[in-house]
Amino acid sequence: MKITQEIKDNTVIMTLDGELDASSSVLLDEELSAPEIMKYSKILVDCQNLHYISSAGLGVFISHLQRFEDAQIKLIFYNMQEKVRNVFEILGLDLLMTIVSDYEEARTIANE
């Protein structure tokens, strides 16, 4: 699992590369818990190379969901693979989180 961060126009673009399992979700939690991240109003998560997400990985996003919402930070996922999207959908997360098809769409929604 490789997590890279890029800051662009008050937006954090986080790229997830690999499999988000129990061990790598700890890394993700560290990234999302960092205090700097609260300075930005938008977090875009690029899931193009995310091949698998375990319940632990989902748990990390879920645990930060409320916090971001309270701080009015938008969390948007894009480029999600069908398989991974299915996992989000089964759990009902597609209705709670914003999952869009590509980067442009994500940007548009973020800027609304």
Added chain:
Amino acid sequence: MLYKTNAKSLLATVAVISWSLLLANVLLAAESLRQQKAIIGAFPFITNLLVIVFVVSVFLFQRLNTETLKGMDFMGYLMNLFSRGAVAAYVALPLHLGYKMVTEYNQLQSPLLLHLVYQINFGLLVIFLARAFYTWRQLLLYHKNKFLQIAWDWFELLLAATFLLTLFNFDYTNYIFLPLLALMCFYTLFLCTNLKWVAYLTFNNKSRSLLLLGAILVSCYVFLRYFYNSANSPELVVDYTDVGTLLLAMLFVGLYSLSAFLVSLFSLPTSSVFEQKSADLLNFQRLSQSIQQGQSEAQVYDMLFDSTIKASDASAAWYEHIRNSEPVVSHLLNVNEDQIKRIRHLLLAYNIHNIDYINNNLDRNPGFRDLMLPWKSLIILPIKTKKHLSGVLYLLKDIEQGFDRETVNVLRTFTSQTMLTIENLRLINESLQNERYKEELKIASQVQESLIPKNFPTDSWFEISTHAVAAKEVGGDFYDFLQLSESRIAIIIGDVSGKGISAAFHMAQMKGIFHGLMQQDMPPSEFMKQANSALSRCLEKTSFITSALYIIDYRMKGFMFARAGHCHTLYYNAMMDDVFYFQTEGLGLGIIRDKSYSNHVREMYYDYNPGDVMVIYTDGIVEARNEANEEYGENRLLYMLQQTYHLEAEDIKWAIINDLVDFTGPNNLYDDQTLLVIKFKPTQPKV
């Protein structure tokens, strides 16, 4: 053993008889010499034969009698030699002097008495020689090698061969034999250089051994003097100095005693070094073996403290044990708390505490000079592994240059050995702890096993078959049922996020919530809302639970269900002959922790037909992977039901499980897997 005892008593008897015969023979010869002034013809041959028999039997007796060396008790060994061998000389001497006094006082010549004394002294000599010979043999062969053993065996053989000279009454001083005897002397000299045992004597033992060796040397001298003075005496009919073998044996015994004496004497000044080294070695051994002997950490530190003080000859020392990153002085020697406090304060100021530090001239350092300490050298030895500091050892000496390189090396070896021992002790303790955890996990596993129902109620209107395996000892999957009324049954399946102990706890909690809430018989969606609210209070932030609850009403021939983020239910409709997944919405439990959750769960009612099949499972089934990292997937599961819906529930389950194992390969379980197959049957007419 019996053989040895028998042989010893036999040899002793032979020795006594041969000696008595020899005495009789000699006395007879002396008597005839006095009366007839001529010796009987066969006299020397008989005498020589008897001498050989006597000497051989005594030597063999002593060979058997000399006990093997026990450990390193050289002193006891020497003492034995003295008390049972060398003391003979101190008996022979007064005997001889007594004879002299008696003859001179009475002014009479008594050849018989002279011969008797001579004969007795001869016996004593042989006993002493034999004893000394075989005692030296044991010591000479201490730490022997093969070559030395062979050399010795040959020496004994050659010595035995010299009896031939006596037997045939050859004169060994003959020119033919002299070179051979000289060679034997050199051989003996070579053997006398094997004195390894002397090195193992401590200083005290060496001084005592010098005394004993001196006494033994005096014995040799007394015998030599006596027999050489008596040699060629016109009054005597025999002369035992003619027996070459005895002379060689005496040479060996004397030389070996002398060399042992000299080596002991000259190694006396260096023996303390050797003692120190062997003490260090012994302490290393004790340290490294302390684990096997089941010693505690505290005992290891005791050992370290004593050993290092002995090895360095330190005049003062203390050891600080680091407990909760605070130093606690646990061992003290000739130093008081105040001095420790001052030294530590100074070291802290220099920022050199807890590191390797040697100062061999404290007076040159103004800081230490101001402390007015009675010591001049200091060494600090931290006991630490890569990440863990166990303690710090301080050694002080009242001389300058007290810790030379040699000593420091030894000290460092001690400390590293201690670290190793401590580390090993910790590892052993940890592995014991792990063992206990494993045992407790086993119990947890058994408890969880009991939480999962083994037998569903068997009824005529449906069949149910279940399968559940956990990836680890305890898992997060669960299913359960509750008979709500005669015609209604509630079935729940769930999966707690994560694996292991925490998942197992939540699973047990969920089971409690299920049984608690369903006592009140509520619709599935209401159950999910209430369960979500209950779980919100106790589930940690990153955890959530997916679940699906089905209430099957056999009288209405239908079931009601709600899905909370759990895998879609796979269904075969017998009427339409169709296999499909129920696509319903529903959010997992514990994701939204407020009232708004009620907007995220839907309830569905479905009428079933006889022959319908419902497959309920957890994600461990559909997300199981093969070696190519592909998932089993919903489609393959659907396909399997299409192929098997006509079978009994049990057979459908096995068909799916076998297909799954074919797909993943054996022993490839990464997530808990649970599978329930329910098949509705036509209503049986009630009797």
